[in-house]
Amino acid sequence: MVTEKDVEHIGELADIGIDTAELATFTGQFNAIVEYFDVLDRVQGDDAVTRDLYNVLRDDVVEPSLSQDEATRNAGAREDGFIKAPRVM
Amino acid sequence: MAVHTINFEPDDRYNAFLKVCAKPSHGEGKLVGIAIAVKDNISTQGIETTCASKILKGYVPPYDAHAVGLIKNAGAAVAGKTNMDEFGMGTSTENSAFGPTLNPRDTGRVPGGSSGGSAAVVAAGMVRMALGTDTGGSIRCPAAFCGIVGLKPTYGRVSRYGLIAYANSLETIGPMATNVADVSLLMSVIAGHDRKDTTSHDKPYDHTPSGDINGLRIGVPEEYFGKGVDPEVAAVVRRAIGRLEDLGASTVPCSIPSMEYALAAYYVICTSEASSNLARFDGVRYGPAADTRKSWHAAYQDVRKQGFGPEVRRRIMLGTFALSSGYYGKYYAKAQIARENVRKDFARLFQDVDVLCGPTMPMIAFKLGEKSDPLSMYLSDILTVPVNLAGIPAISVPCGKVQGMPVGLQVMGRPFEDERVIDVAYAYEQAVKP
Numbered sequence: 001m002v003t004e005k006d007v008e009h010i011g012e013l014a015d016i017g018i019d020t021a022e023l024a025t026f027t028g029q030f031n032a033i034v035e036y037f038d039v040l041d042r043v044q045g046d047d048a049v050t051r052d053l054y055n056v057l058r059d060d061v062v063e064p065s066l067s068q069d070e071a072t073r074n075a076g077a078r079e080d081g082f083i084k085a086p087r088v089m
Numbered sequence: 090m091a092v093h094t095i096n097f098e099p100d101d102r103y104n105a106f107l108k109v110c111a112k113p114s115h116g117e118g119k120l121v122g123i124a125i126a127v128k129d130n131i132s133t134q135g136i137e138t139t140c141a142s143k144i145l146k147g148y149v150p151p152y153d154a155h156a157v158g159l160i161k162n163a164g165a166a167v168a169g170k171t172n173m174d175e176f177g178m179g180t181s182t183e184n185s186a187f188g189p190t191l192n193p194r195d196t197g198r199v200p201g202g203s204s205g206g207s208a209a210v211v212a213a214g215m216v217r218m219a220l221g222t223d224t225g226g227s228i229r230c231p232a233a234f235c236g237i238v239g240l241k242p243t244y245g246r247v248s249r250y251g252l253i254a255y256a257n258s259l260e261t262i263g264p265m266a267t268n269v270a271d272v273s274l275l276m277s278v279i280a281g282h283d284r285k286d287t288t289s290h291d292k293p294y295d296h297t298p299s300g301d302i303n304g305l306r307i308g309v310p311e312e313y314f315g316k317g318v319d320p321e322v323a324a325v326v327r328r329a330i331g332r333l334e335d336l337g338a339s340t341v342p343c344s345i346p347s348m349e350y351a352l353a354a355y356y357v358i359c360t361s362e363a364s365s366n367l368a369r370f371d372g373v374r375y376g377p378a379a380d381t382r383k384s385w386h387a388a389y390q391d392v393r394k395q396g397f398g399p400e401v402r403r404r405i406m407l408g409t410f411a412l413s414s415g416y417y418g419k420y421y422a423k424a425q426i427a428r429e430n431v432r433k434d435f436a437r438l439f440q441d442v443d444v445l446c447g448p449t450m451p452m453i454a455f456k457l458g459e460k461s462d463p464l465s466m467y468l469s470d471i472l473t474v475p476v477n478l479a480g481i482p483a484i485s486v487p488c489g490k491v492q493g494m495p496v497g498l499q500v501m502g503r504p505f506e507d508e509r510v511i512d513v514a515y516a517y518e519q520a521v522k523p
Contacts (some may be wrong), residue, residue: 007406014364014409015371015386016402017394026403032464033407037357039350040423047429053245056287070151076378085373086381086388 002030092116097124097168099216103191103200105209108137109169118164120278125160126210126219129170130177131262132251133157136167140253141185142175144396148375154251155286156220156262156279163278168216171206175398176367177224177255179203180469181460182231184400189457194236194494198454201234203227207265208235217266218275222252224260225355226449226473229485232265233497234454236487238272238514239265243505244480245290247276248283254366256359257288259477269486269515273298276507296508298515303337305513306442312348313447313472313499321491326448329488329498332520333446333513343438343445347430348475354427355474356467357411357420363401364408370396403463432479439503444513448472449485449497472499482507486514488521 004023007030011018018026065071068081077084094112101109107129115122127133130140132150134157139145157167174184182190182205192200193213200209204221208231211219221228223241232239240263247262254260264275273296280294309330314323334340345351372379372392379388397405411420438445451472460466476483481504488498498517502510 002410006410010406010410010413013413014405015368015389015393016397016405017390018402019394026406029403029463030407030410032462033356033467034410036464036467037353037411037420039353040357040420040427043350043354043423043427043430045426045430047426047433049425049429050432053288053290058284066151072374073151074148074375076372076376077381083373084381086379086383086385088385 002027002034093122095122095124095166097166099210101215103193103196103209103213104188105172105190105206105213105215106169107139107141107172107187107206110136110167113166113168115166116161116164118162119274120160121164123165123218124168124216125165126168126171126207126216127157128173128204128207128219128221130173130222130253130255131157131220132253133167133170136170138170138253140176141173141187142396142398142401143186144370144376144392146377150251152251155248155283157251159279171204171210171219173206174203175401176253177203177222177227177260178363178400178404180226180230180466181455182206183457184398186398192235192454195454198456198494199234201231201450201454204265205231208232208237208239211235211237211265211267218271219265220262220279221265222260222262223477224256224359225470225477228263228265229449229473229483229497229499232485233449233495236495237265237267238269238484238486239263240272240276240484240507240511241476241482242276242280242507243482245288246292246294246505246507247279248286248289250283250285256362257366258362259359269298269511269518272484273511290505292505294507296511299512300516300519302333302513302516305338305444307333307338307340308343308438308442308445309340310343310345310445310447312345317468317471318448318451319453319491322448322452322496325489325491325496326498329517330446333517336516336520341442343442345434345438345475347427347434350427351431351475351478352467352471354424354431355470355478357424358428360404360408361411361421362408364405364412367401367405372396400463428478431475435479435481444510445501447499449499453491453494453496476501480504482510484510484514486517488517
């Protein structure tokens with residue numbers, strides 16, 4: 001059973017910005033979906049997913065790439081060719 | 090290379106295009122002058138790419154997706170960007186921030202999703218071909234609902250470079266068109282190795298469809314005709330499989346026991362990957378700007394609350410939940426085991442049969458607004474998601490009608506046997522050609 005408090009907590013973890021008014025709807029939908037997920041309790045076996053490619057890496061050498069202007073052009077806020085972000089500290 | 094332009098002025102009565110390129114240029118090649126529509130989660134240099142989300146409004150990619158570069162090099166003209174469920178999350182194209190796309194066969198119904206715009210522009214004859222993407226059925230479902238052909242290639246056969254990620258272990262770019270030959274032609278251009286995609290395989294596709302299926306062994310999984318599948322849809326598809334028998338194929342009844350939990354596993358995995366992939370949308374590098382005067386979390390939450398629609402927020406939260414401490418073992422870890430069981434079920438069946446056939450969707454296109462609760466929408470993906478979990482190729486080809494609406498025959502094949510599913514679809518298409 002997922003509670004409104006759980007959904008509020010998940011909303012915080014995911015930085016999704018959730019209103020108190022939305023909590024009841026999301027919680028109701030969550031419970032229906034999570035109840036459906038319970039069918040996974042019946043899964044047998046313990047095999048890991050088979051993968052056919054591992055650690056595909058290239059040599060660590062500089063290659064042509066976007067210019068600074070191209071790479072920052074879509075940013076909402078720029079300063080001196082850099083992307084401006086909200087303060088972390 | 091000579092550069093030409095075409096005039097492209099589609100009569101889009103279905104809200105299928107998010108952006109139309111009125112005079113697209115093109116060069117020479119095997120797609121010379123063909124107008125191709127591109128789903129809006131595939132990056133196009135210089136053309137706004139939004140994933141049908143407010144959070145990417147105004148985003149203009151500085152580079153082309155690998156597949157887009159390939160079609161341009163082959164002479165195609167990028168005709169525009171098509172509507173979709175926001176970030177590919179949906180089965181109806183109703184979850185677009187820019188309004189739903191209507192089904193050209195019946196405008197009171199959905200076109201399917203999430204590549205509903207791409208299917209609609211092809212079905213309405215606005216373009217000859219389109220690129221879609223398929224994470225859990227997003228090419229095959231709208232192909233079935235709109236009465237066109239759509240191929241979900243083997244995972245790794247078409248580069249995902251420039252495809253804006255939603256559930257990267259499941260999704261792929263693929264071709265859509267009105268007929269199998271065009272789907273095959275477009276596939277021949279977009280398939281092949283790309284070093285910029287670490288999951289890319291070196292398996293080019295150079296195939297001319299053949300209608301000879303004499304001796305082909307077809308598995309018919311009982312789950313594709315069981316509970317939850319409209320009996321009228323099932324009957325149309327059984328008749329289509331009968332036509333394949335007339336052409337010399339034999340059928341074998343079979344079962345995919347892991348389908349009991351495949352849909353749940355799919356939704357746990359896709360939402361978990363979404364919660365991680367969509368963390369990048371924070372208003373800093375692209376999209377509407379974050380308020381840099383606010384604290385990090387407050388600014389983030391403002392942008393994401395206003396920018397993401399309800400289904401995207403729901404899936405990000407579901408994924409965050411499935412990966413959170415105390416629930417990881419119960420949901421995510423179990424879903425990964427379930428995924429391997431699905432893969433093994435297919436591998437076992439493909440020892441005895443060459444392809445599997447069944448309906449693409451358990452019903453015809455539903456009415457706009459008909460499926461209002463999320464779980465009932467998710468359940469309609471039951472016949473398409475197993476293919477994505479296993480990474481195998483599958484095609485949807487029109488095979489008849491129910492209540493005047495198209496029904497899709499789904500043909501699923503062994504990994505990297507995209508050619509074979511193309512051939513089976515082609516054989517059927519040629520056999521029923523008027």
